[in-house]
Amino acid sequence: MTMIILMSIIVLLSFKAECGMKQAGICRLVCTGGDCITVNQDRVDFRAAEAACRDRSGELLTLRPETDESILHTLSQELSGNFWIGLRLPTGACSNLSSPLRGYEWISGSTLSFIPSPDTWRHSTEVCFPHCVSLSNDQKWTERLCSEETDGYLCRTQHKDACLAQELSDPTVFQSSKGCSTGPCEHKCTDVKGGYKCSCSSGYIPDSKDPRRCKMHCDKSRCPKICDGAVCSCPDGYIIDKDFCEDIDECGNGRCDHGCKNTLGDFECTCSEGFVLEGKYQCIEAKDRESFFTTTPVSLYSTKPAADNTLKTSPATAGGFLWVWVVAAVAVVVLIFVVRFYVVRRQKRREQSPAPVDNNEC
Incomplete structure (x- = not known):
């Protein structure tokens, strides 16, 4: 009876997989030698996928020329849908269709990377930041907005237990048989089942680059300064004012070409309609290309999702101009009929008027 139930479950899961039904959070491991890739089925955007890989001591997949032909073939049998890989356009840049990587850069910083053939790219349309790349089971690369949610993401890792670590309920838990005995956390360490987790003292938050370490943080415009003996300091973007850290208004320094929005510890430059942000501060003409974005934050990793500010012609404006022309045409036609x-009326009056009498006639 147990065997029958087990076989029924296996058949049901296989049926779901064949029908494209995905379960969030599923992780599968593909290894070649000591190098492993996790296939993560979880609908997230590019930023969340990058953070998830980093939290598991890995990184979004960077393809390498010497080994990844075989890995791509293996992955194509594991994928069902589109999965983020570690390629994104630099801030303010547009794609270059004549370049093998089209101007995209690997988030790992690698320059000796796998070079795709021209037909690897699914589309041949120029796009601009913020766009990232996903890989599908037919080995095609698709350029899409980084804010989109794909079917999952691919992480490269050296840990063969990466999927096991991902199954732990608390995302801040690090798997380890030694727990806190090796002092892995910068501030506080707590032993938990299967590993340990790190936490930070007041005024600090986990560092996104390494959650085991902590960095100063202030979520308000004014926070108490942090002192270690006689040395006091503030988070980035803040300045000491007596016993407090005050948020610096970077917009008062005239750094941005057009508009500027001050944020806590940072700032964002924005551009007027018809312009696109290049780098952090400069606005350049968009040259009527719809793929440009007229408002772009300084960092891709803003806490608020970037809005789709694609430069488009306003239908309301176009409609307004059309009505102006229609009204003008009607007015001209009416004027012609009135005249x-x-x-005609004046001419008829002249014809109906009696001829004048000649008084000099005999």
């Missing part, structure tokens, strides 16, 4: 009516 014609007046002329």
Whole structure:
């Protein structure tokens, strides 16, 4: 009876997989030698996928020329849908269709990377930041907005227990048989089942680059300064004012070409309609290309999702111009009819008027 139930479950899961039904959070490991890739089925955007890989001591997949032909073939049998890989356009840049990587850069910083063939790219349309790349089971690369949610993401890792670590309920838990005995955390360490987790003292948060370490943080415009003996300091973007850290208004320094929005510990430059942000501060003309974005934050990793500010022609404006022309045309036609009516009426009056009498006639 147990065997029958087990076989039924296996058949049901296989049926779901064949029908494209995905379960969030599923992780599968693909290894070649000591190098492993996790296939993560979880609908997230590019930023969340990058953070998830980093939290598991890995990184979004960077393809390498010497080994990844075989890995791509293996992955194509594991994928069902589109999965983020570690390629994104630099801030303010547009794709270059004549370049093998089209101007995209690997988030790992690698320059000796796998070079795709021209037909690897699914589309041949120029796009601009913020766009990232996903890989599908037919080995095609698709350029899409980094804010989109794909079917999952691919992480490269050296840990063969990466999927096991991902199954732990608390995302801040690090798997380890030694727990806190090796002092892995910068501030506080707590032993938990299967590993340990790190936490930070007041005024600090986990560092996104390494959650085991902590960095100063202030979520308000004014926070108490942090002192270690006689040395006091503030988070980035803040300045000491007596016993407090005050947020610096970077917009008062005129760094941005057009608009500027001050944020806690940072700032964002924005551009007027018809312009696109290049780098952090400069606005350049968009040259009427719809793929440009007129408002772009300084960092891709803003806490608020970037809005789709694609430069588009306003339908309301276009409609307004159309009505102006229609009204003008109607007015001209009416004027012509009025003038014609007046002329015809005047001519008829002249024809109906009696001829003048000649008094000099005998």
